[in-house]
């Protein structure tokens with residue numbers, strides 16, 4: 001079907017891949033996402049969208065592009081994606097990661113699956129309708145920094161910007177609808193003691209011995225979490241607690257003065273990050289009472305990603321199951337969905353490409369995801385914007 005005034009789908013995917021927008025917690029690799037935001041805004045305006053570029057810090061932005069709508073400006077559908085990619089190792093790729101390369105029925109390039117192509121499909125789907133046909137608005141949302149700090153989605157939440165009643169996040173799921181994922185929290189636990197000569201234990205307070213007690217308590221806590229929470233939708237159907245790193249002391253003949261451990265906890269939907277952090281603090285607080293000279297410090301290593309769940313009988317989940325012909329499930333990776341959910345949008349995650357190809361060399365999008373993808377997104381638009389039930 002002809003589009004009004006945007007390039008064809010492959011040309012758009014190519015142009016997006018050619019504009020590197022790596023986001024990384026290491027500032028050496030971190031790039032602006034503005035080249036992609038500006039291009040998407042230009043295309044969206046060509047289709048009659050109103051494009052709002054909302055800056056985040058000096059070099060990043062979210063794009064909120066809105067088409068049509070009537071009176072109920074917050075009652076429509078949001079097609080949401082992140083505009084950044086992870087870093088890559090070009091030497092491990094068979095072709096240039098920043099050029100869309102077509103071969104073997106696939107389109108290769110950094111962000112081809114995760115998830116620049118989704119924007120091209122979403123705009124093509126929007127182009128099938130006339131602006132005056134929209135009874136509820138369609139919003140194309142492009143966020144910043146999903147792969148690092150999630151600053152884009154967090155900004156929307158802190159500004160309380162509910163952009164619609166429904167949201168589809170086009171992360172690569174092979175168009176399998178996803179309505180649940182776990183959360184992530186990472187904590188650093190430090191035992192502070194006092195170094196001294198190893199020949200006399202009274203000359204110091206040994207942090208490693210204190211950490212032994214902390215570890216014992218954490219193992220018990222982990223076992224309780226596992227016994228108490230379960231969700232059969234997940235392959236690993238219980239909350240996990242991983243001991244990721246531990247560092248302490250310097251020399252065998254010195255009493256260890258300080259020891260730090262880092263853990264990662266993956267809570268199931270229904271578990272609250274703040275409550276979990278508080279429980280952890282309460283449980284660890286008394287552990288060092290019998291160790292004179294030792295103290296404990298707990299700190300969050302990042303803001304945390306809440307778990308995500310949209311009800312199985314919500315309109316968006318039902319629509320996603322109808323349109324894909326597949327039941328909605330759970331995934332092991334995190335997305336921006338919990339933030340859109342907290343803003344009051346019924347959210348489902350589904351999009352072209354597969355997560356297995358994301359974040360690695362020779363990332364690709366199967367070409368045969370493109371046309372069916374545009375068709376599915378058109379049907380979402382039709383259901384929630386053109387012919388909404390209410």
Ligand SMILES: [Zn+2]
Nearest residue numbers: 082114115171
């Ligand atoms: Zn992604």
